[in-house]
Amino acid sequence: MDLTKEQLAEMYTNLVRARKLDELIVKALQTGKAMGFFHSGQGEEAVGIGGASFLRDDDYLYPHHRGHGIAFFLARGISPKEWVARHYGKRLVEAPEGPTMEERGIFGLAGTIGGMFPLATGWALACKKNSRQQVVVCFFGDGSSNRGTLHEAMNLASVWKLPVVWACDNNLYAQFTPLKDAYAREDVADLAPSYNMPSVVVDGQDVLAVHEAIQAAVARARAGEGPSLVEVKTYRYRAHAEGMPDVSHADPRPKEELEAWKKRDPVKLFREKLVKSGALTQGEADRIDKETDAEMEALDKLAMDSPYPEVTDPSILDSLLYSE
Amino acid sequence: MREITYIQAINEALAEELRRDEKVFVIGEDIQLGAFGATTGLVKEFGPERIMDTPISETVVAGCAVGAAMTGYRPVADFMFADFMYVAADEIFLRAAKWRFIHGGTVKLPLVFMAAMGGYARIGAEHSQSPVSYYLHTPGLKVVVPSTPYDAKGLMKTAIRDNNPVVYFYHKILLGTPGQIPEEEYTIPLGKADIKREGTDVTVVATGFQVHSALAVAAELEGKISVEVIDPRSLEPLDMDTIVQSVKKTGRAVVVDEDTKRCGIAGEIAMQIFERAFDDLDAPVQRVAAANYPIPGGMLESAVLPQAADIKAAIEAVVA
Numbered sequence: 001m002d003l004t005k006e007q008l009a010e011m012y013t014n015l016v017r018a019r020k021l022d023e024l025i026v027k028a029l030q031t032g033k034a035m036g037f038f039h040s041g042q043g044e045e046a047v048g049i050g051g052a053s054f055l056r057d058d059d060y061l062y063p064h065h066r067g068h069g070i071a072f073f074l075a076r077g078i079s080p081k082e083w084v085a086r087h088y089g090k091r092l093v094e095a096p097e098g099p100t101m102e103e104r105g106i107f108g109l110a111g112t113i114g115g116m117f118p119l120a121t122g123w124a125l126a127c128k129k130n131s132r133q134q135v136v137v138c139f140f141g142d143g144s145s146n147r148g149t150l151h152e153a154m155n156l157a158s159v160w161k162l163p164v165v166w167a168c169d170n171n172l173y174a175q176f177t178p179l180k181d182a183y184a185r186e187d188v189a190d191l192a193p194s195y196n197m198p199s200v201v202v203d204g205q206d207v208l209a210v211h212e213a214i215q216a217a218v219a220r221a222r223a224g225e226g227p228s229l230v231e232v233k234t235y236r237y238r239a240h241a242e243g244m245p246d247v248s249h250a251d252p253r254p255k256e257e258l259e260a261w262k263k264r265d266p267v268k269l270f271r272e273k274l275v276k277s278g279a280l281t282q283g284e285a286d287r288i289d290k291e292t293d294a295e296m297e298a299l300d301k302l303a304m305d306s307p308y309p310e311v312t313d314p315s316i317l318d319s320l321l322y323s324e
Numbered sequence: 325m326r327e328i329t330y331i332q333a334i335n336e337a338l339a340e341e342l343r344r345d346e347k348v349f350v351i352g353e354d355i356q357l358g359a360f361g362a363t364t365g366l367v368k369e370f371g372p373e374r375i376m377d378t379p380i381s382e383t384v385v386a387g388c389a390v391g392a393a394m395t396g397y398r399p400v401a402d403f404m405f406a407d408f409m410y411v412a413a414d415e416i417f418l419r420a421a422k423w424r425f426i427h428g429g430t431v432k433l434p435l436v437f438m439a440a441m442g443g444y445a446r447i448g449a450e451h452s453q454s455p456v457s458y459y460l461h462t463p464g465l466k467v468v469v470p471s472t473p474y475d476a477k478g479l480m481k482t483a484i485r486d487n488n489p490v491v492y493f494y495h496k497i498l499l500g501t502p503g504q505i506p507e508e509e510y511t512i513p514l515g516k517a518d519i520k521r522e523g524t525d526v527t528v529v530a531t532g533f534q535v536h537s538a539l540a541v542a543a544e545l546e547g548k549i550s551v552e553v554i555d556p557r558s559l560e561p562l563d564m565d566t567i568v569q570s571v572k573k574t575g576r577a578v579v580v581d582e583d584t585k586r587c588g589i590a591g592e593i594a595m596q597i598f599e600r601a602f603d604d605l606d607a608p609v610q611r612v613a614a615a616n617y618p619i620p621g622g623m624l625e626s627a628v629l630p631q632a633a634d635i636k637a638a639i640e641a642v643v644a
Contacts, residue, residue: 060395100430107394108427115414118384122391122399129349129373129397149414152381156388159379320425321464323432323487 008279016292018045018071025087029242035089041067043237046266047169048072050210060105060123062116064139064169076104084299090306114147121153124162135221136164143174145188158195161226165217168231175240178248189231197227204234205264235261331361331499333473337480349374352402359404360440386415393435406441407450420489421464434487440496443629448621454582459491466490467559471535473503478512495532515561523552527570530580537632568600575606576642585613610638
């Protein structure tokens with residue numbers, strides 16, 4: 001896994017952007033600028049940046065819902081403008097530059113947990129049929145691993161040797177329920193032998209470890225050797241969703257747990273590693289942080305200055321319901 | 325013209341579309357042999373890569389269809405019994421029905437969910453339903469319910485070519501029903517009702533097997549009551565214009581549905597008749613549908629599913 005200096009800098013930049021974009025939406029919700037739900041992904045950014053960087057452009061990806069997928073979108077080179085505007089309830093007047101979600105193999109996020117498994121199997125089946133060596137990377141949470149859809153999908157994907165990487169973002173909690181009370185083993189990766197596929201458990205705070213594990217599984221899938229399971233151990237810093245209590249069952253989550261994980265913050269760890277190895281100087285890293293702050297200010301302004309969608313023509317609903 | 329059966333018609337439609345478009349494939353449990361014959365023999369011509377037998381895994385069968393459709397394939401997912409589709413509710417009602425809409429039209433879902441529906445085989449509550457109302461209650465899904473070999477073939481071909489999810493329910497009691505179809509290729513548009521019998525005294529709206537019951541009753545009443553039988557053929561889109569036009573002529577209407585009466589399509593069509601033709605009605609519209617119970621197995625089935633005698637009684641009540 002030889003990443004160039006430029007690629008390493010890109011990953012660091014996106015890691016910082018993912019963190020700051022998450023913080024931007026949290027703050028926007030708190031100040032009444034944003035609307036709707038937000039499921040913060042702070043603490044878990046290395047999963048998306050490590051997992052979704054440097055795939056092939058035509059690979060398919062199901063992002064994990066933490067941070068509403070932002071780390072994954074950034075890793076795929078998708079502008080965050082639309083993402084920010086939508087959280088503010090706004091409509092961009094001009095489409096942002098760069099690829100759309102669809103052009104990078106992202107069709108959307110399901111509102112139900114566990115719905116990604118059957119969908120990703122369908123994409124992987126299409127990849128196998130069209131013989132273009134495309135791969136599907138399907139992220140799911142530890143909570144999703146409790147769904148029966150996992151069994152149906154992992155079983156069939158292995159029987160048919162489909163090119164899919166099952167990637168578990170295990171942050172130890174499914175909303176309020178700790179995994180230890182919802183799953184009979186400790187590692188989700190332990191499911192893999194049942195489906196006759198290899199698995200690996202990686203440190204989700206180490207963006208390069210995540211990247212390496214996913215890339216190895218992707219290479220295997222691309223070579224026609226079938227699915228793999230990668231489990232990424234991580235932790236979410238904030239409550240399941242903004243405005244919700246941060247609990248384990250009905251009691252507050254242990255403070256020591258959060259503090260221990262924060263010591264291994266993925267952004268901090270990667271910065272230290274890059275500076276230590278000489279891939280990035282302290283000054284370059286500072287400049288990236290500063291430029292990202294400026295980007296956040298501009299994104300906030302863009303969203304604030306953009307209009308709310310106005311429905312003057314209800315026939316838009318008809319045009320969305322069915323395709324011609 | 326030549327004569328084939330209802331199930332042969334479906335089989336022919338699948339074969340023709342598989343031949344016509346390499347993006348079409350069929351996926352489901354035991355479809356290479358085929359439980360009802362809809363897919364029987366297709367594997368010989370198209371191979372196991374396009375006639376795909378799966379494990380008993382309805383959610384992933386539906387997911388394969390939805391996922392592959394998003395990437396440009398035209399899958400036909402076969403669920404054997406309509407009752408089994410509940411297992412894949414998330415994939416059908418949330419993904420297939422809503423993903424085009426919620427993603428601003430960027431996602432295209434050209435796929436068919438097919439299954440055998442219907443009762444009168446006395447095989448119990450979980451193998452006898454005609455659960456059209458659930459799908460009709462979910463915007464984003466089209467629903468097709470053919471009653472004849474001609475309709476079954478033409479509508480299946482259209483369903484496969486449609487760029488949206490189409491639920492195609494064929495009736496298991498009609499499998500061997502013969503009918504005439506043209507030698508040459510044809511399709512039937514969705515949303516176009518067919519007048520199966522012309523009449524002047526009362527309009528009977530029915531789909532699937534109920535069309536045959538209604539036609540039998542109409543023949544029995546010939547000389548006494550002139551019955552017009554309309555088969556909408558697709559319930560979404562629904563050709564209300566043809567129904568309303570008929571009711572304006574006859575002044576009376578009976579709506580027949582094999583699904584549970586409560587919140588069913590019979591109530592919906594009856595209400596639309598009231599909304600659009602109230603002044604033309606000489607009597608309140610009558611509904612004939614399955615009673616509000618699970619469908620019992622064995623002999624008790626007849627106490628719940630609509631019978632020809634119920635249709636006859638309803639016709640006599642509206643013309644009285």
